[in-house]
Amino acid sequence: MNSVRHRWVRPIAFLAALSIAASCGLPRVGPNKREIFAGSVQKEGDAFVVAVNDRVTRATAVVPALGFSDSFKSASRLAADLIRPGDILGLTIWENVDDGLLTRETPNSVLEVQVDDAGYIFVPYAGRLRAAGNTPNQLREMITTKLEDQTPDPQVEVRRSAGDGATVSLTGAIGIQGNLPIERPTRTLATMLAQAGGVTIAPEIAQVTVTRGDQQGKIWFQDLFDHPELDIALRNGDRILVEQDTRSFTSLGATSTQSVVPFESQDLSALEAIAQVGGLLSLSSDPTGVFIFRNEAAEIAGQVLGRDDLQGAQRLIYVLNLTEPNGLFLARDFVIRDDDTLYVTEAPYAQWTKTLSLVTGTLTPLSNVATLSGS
Numbered sequence: 001m002n003s004v005r006h007r008w009v010r011p012i013a014f015l016a017a018l019s020i021a022a023s024c025g026l027p028r029v030g031p032n033k034r035e036i037f038a039g040s041v042q043k044e045g046d047a048f049v050v051a052v053n054d055r056v057t058r059a060t061a062v063v064p065a066l067g068f069s070d071s072f073k074s075a076s077r078l079a080a081d082l083i084r085p086g087d088i089l090g091l092t093i094w095e096n097v098d099d100g101l102l103t104r105e106t107p108n109s110v111l112e113v114q115v116d117d118a119g120y121i122f123v124p125y126a127g128r129l130r131a132a133g134n135t136p137n138q139l140r141e142m143i144t145t146k147l148e149d150q151t152p153d154p155q156v157e158v159r160r161s162a163g164d165g166a167t168v169s170l171t172g173a174i175g176i177q178g179n180l181p182i183e184r185p186t187r188t189l190a191t192m193l194a195q196a197g198g199v200t201i202a203p204e205i206a207q208v209t210v211t212r213g214d215q216q217g218k219i220w221f222q223d224l225f226d227h228p229e230l231d232i233a234l235r236n237g238d239r240i241l242v243e244q245d246t247r248s249f250t251s252l253g254a255t256s257t258q259s260v261v262p263f264e265s266q267d268l269s270a271l272e273a274i275a276q277v278g279g280l281l282s283l284s285s286d287p288t289g290v291f292i293f294r295n296e297a298a299e300i301a302g303q304v305l306g307r308d309d310l311q312g313a314q315r316l317i318y319v320l321n322l323t324e325p326n327g328l329f330l331a332r333d334f335v336i337r338d339d340d341t342l343y344v345t346e347a348p349y350a351q352w353t354k355t356l357s358l359v360t361g362t363l364t365p366l367s368n369v370a371t372l373s374g375s
Helices: 002-023 033-038 054-060 136-147 189-195 270-276 298-305 327-333 348-374
Strands: 048-051 088-094 108-114 120-123 127-130 155-161 167-172 178-181 206-212 215-220 239-244 248-253 259-262 285-296 314-320 341-346
Touching: 033 285, 048 298, 054 298, 054 327, 088 136, 108 120, 127 136, 136 155, 167 189, 189 206, 189 239, 270 285, 270 327, 270 341, 285 298, 298 314, 314 327
Parallel strands: 048 314, 167 239, 248 341
Antiparallel strands: 088 108, 088 155, 120 127, 167 178, 206 215, 206 239, 248 259, 285 314, 285 341
């Protein structure tokens, strides 16, 4: 009698546990493929679900353009010896008499003067002279002309030291922050960055912003070497900021990492993004259900969907199937953009495994109850 009861109790317990598991929601990482497709516009949802193909990868391969305007690139280099307000000038004056105006004690007079904010200097017996905007040689001729009426055959030497007449400010991820003078070796962006100790972050993700008055330009640090025309001439008052690329994407679902992930290169493909978060999980990820959620500009969305009636940003969900013959190629060519969400659904096998685990866990106490009732 007991053996017959045991034969009936186990199947009933299994069915009861299976029924309980089916009636309650199993734990999961997010929506499955069926639920995502159910939210498409085609099924009266609010997002367009698009399978990625070669045409889609071409239409969506848009990377934010960085660069300098023509006004930045066409600016000529500052004259290396042009005197500016704030510069320090060294003056040596020789007089051809023993008892000269400036050289009563020694055969020459050595002066050090700073160009004032208005661009002038004062030289004894020569007066107040306009120095800014002139070269040291032009200023030498001016001083000579002023002095030769008072002392015979004066000889003048003018030396320009590096003052604060033309400077740029450097901030951010760079070796030396602060104001640095524009000198002969540092008249361009690349040479100034080198003088400041170079960037202190990975060059692949470093961006350089130059602000000049009300104009601003931004480039990738590496582009300075790939495109020489971006090595612009600097101007007094330029502000240079070096910072890390701020773009990121969100990784969710059946991946090794669920977090906000910063970009590690200028161009990031879907395949690289998957690799960057540790790849798919062999026991739970569904390679046919790799989704990229994005708010797409109307212009690009129109090209993807073949429509011209869209207004404003559109919610698009791109689907990648890595098991297709060219699935990996499409994932390699599909460009990830800032604020994208990468979501990988769970494989059906993973849900089945959870169900079995739940049922197996509930069978033990039911078996114990059956055993106790038959004793």
